[in-house]
Amino acid sequence: MRIVRIDDRLIHGQVIVGWVKKLGLDSLILLHNEMDNDIIELYAGMLEEEIDFTSIDISKSDITCKANAIYVAESLNLLYDFKEKLTAIKFDLFNFGGLRTKVGKEKILDFIYMDKTEMERTLELSSLLNTKINAQELPESENFNILKIIKERL
Amino acid sequence: MIYGIFAGHSNFASNAVESAEKIIGTQDNYSIISNKDLSSEEIFGLLEEIINKNAKDTHFFIFIDFYGSSISLPSVRIKQMHDSRVNLLFGYNMPMILDFFIHRTNKSPFELSGKLIEVGRMGIR
Numbered sequence: 001m002r003i004v005r006i007d008d009r010l011i012h013g014q015v016i017v018g019w020v021k022k023l024g025l026d027s028l029i030l031l032h033n034e035m036d037n038d039i040i041e042l043y044a045g046m047l048e049e050e051i052d053f054t055s056i057d058i059s060k061s062d063i064t065c066k067a068n069a070i071y072v073a074e075s076l077n078l079l080y081d082f083k084e085k086l087t088a089i090k091f092d093l094f095n096f097g098g099l100r101t102k103v104g105k106e107k108i109l110d111f112i113y114m115d116k117t118e119m120e121r122t123l124e125l126s127s128l129l130n131t132k133i134n135a136q137e138l139p140e141s142e143n144f145n146i147l148k149i150i151k152e153r154l
Numbered sequence: 155m156i157y158g159i160f161a162g163h164s165n166f167a168s169n170a171v172e173s174a175e176k177i178i179g180t181q182d183n184y185s186i187i188s189n190k191d192l193s194s195e196e197i198f199g200l201l202e203e204i205i206n207k208n209a210k211d212t213h214f215f216i217f218i219d220f221y222g223s224s225i226s227l228p229s230v231r232i233k234q235m236h237d238s239r240v241n242l243l244f245g246y247n248m249p250m251i252l253d254f255f256i257h258r259t260n261k262s263p264f265e266l267s268g269k270l271i272e273v274g275r276m277g278i279r
Contacts, residue, residue, distance in 0.1 A: 009194050012224035013163060042230055046222035100193035110191055 001025065002090065004071040004129075006079065007097035011043045011072060014097065018138040019070055020051060027052040027069035033059045033078055058082040065089050075099070076114070080121045087128050094126065096135040096146055108149055109135055119150045156258040156266065157211035158184035159204055160251070161197075161229070162219035174251040181255050183211065189224045198228035205236060213239055213263045215254065215270075217246040241267050249277035 001023060007015060011030065020028055028051055030043060040055045047053050056063055058078070063071070063085050071091075073079050076099065079086055098111045105113035112135050114122070126133045126147055135146040160167040168186045175181060185204045189197055205214055216232065218225045221244035233240045241263055243250065250270045257266055 009224040010227075011222070012226070013220065013222060014224075016222050039227070042227060046226060098193075100191060101195060102193075 001092050002065075002067065002069055002071075003093045003095055004073070004079070004086070004089075004091045005095040005097045006073055006076050006099060008074050008099050008101060010074050011046055014137055015070065015072060016047060020047075022139055025051075025068050025070050027054065027066045029053075029064070029066060029069060029071045030055040031058050031063065031071055031073040031078065033057060033081075058085055063089055076118050076121055076125070080125055083125060083128055086125075091129060091131050094129050094131055094133040096122075096133075097137055106153065108146065108153070109144055111135075111137055112146070114150075116154070119154055122150055123147065123154075155183050155211055156213045156215055156254075156263060157204075157208050158254055158258070159187060159201065159214060159216045160184060160246075161187040161189070161201075161217060161225045163223065164188060164190055166219050167217070170246075170248065170251060174248060174255065178252060178255055183208070187225065192224075194224060194228055197225055198231055201228055201232045202235075205232065205240075213241070215241045215243060215258075215263070215266070217250070217254075218242065218244045220245050243267070243270060243274075245274070246270075247274050247277055250274040 019025065028047060030040065032055060034057060044053050054064065096112055099113055100111060102113050105115050108114050133147055135144040160171050165188065167188060171184065171186060187200055216229050218229055229242050233242050250273060253270055253273045257269060261269065
């Protein structure tokens with residue numbers, strides 16, 4: 001299982017317990033663009049020792065392929081800007097876990113807010129990644145067809 | 155007076171404090187934060203707003219339901235900004251809430267912090 005998740009809270013309870021622990025994932029990879037080392041260390045400190053943690057500055061490095069892993073990025077635009085690197089990895093799921101910043105955005109779901117550009121980019125990325133895509137906070141919570149919702153909005 | 159900020163997922167904090175008030179009576183000088191549907195920046199903004207609104211209080215204890223929750227990072231940022239005025243306590247339980255309200259007027263922040271961690275651990279058997 002290899003998941004790429006967009007979540008503007010990045011590494012937090014839902015990811016640490018709800019996804020990594022619940023699904024028995026081995027690795028968590030933080031995808032970022034020039035994030036401060038202090039912040040990365042804080043995130044790393046939130047994980048249990050047995051979880052293999054890696055941070056990748058995707059503006060500078062390629063994305064490492066790991067099995068049984070979840071890749072987390074804080075924004076759709078970050079993944080879109082480096083989509084060539086992202087598409088080098090075969091993911092089983094492209095998951096929208098939370099985009100909660102509301103200013104200038106349209107409500108898609110209770111936990112997903114997007115502007116038009118992000119909606120268009122979602123469709124493009126989905127096509128490029130060619131994998132299952134959903135909006136779902138937790139593996140067992142309601143699973144939304146985000147592509148269908150976005151297409152109805154555009 | 156040490157001001158209390160109780161934060162957690164969903165209704166964890168409001169229910170926990172409400173339960174404590176059933177035991178020791180209604181309290182004041184505290185706020186509740188739920189992370190429900192909030193971004194990290196919005197959680198940070200809420201914490202900052204509470205501290206600015208209650209600037210008369212010299213010290214703030216922020217209780218966070220567990221280390222690693224979405225409230226953790228905004229809380230750490232607040233701590234970095236207001237270092238000497240803010241204590242962070244992760245993984246709080248009922249004994250800690252009770253002792254916070256009981257002792258916040260008669261102990262220094264340093265003493266109170268140590269006591270809360272002690273009673274929190276002792277409360278688990």
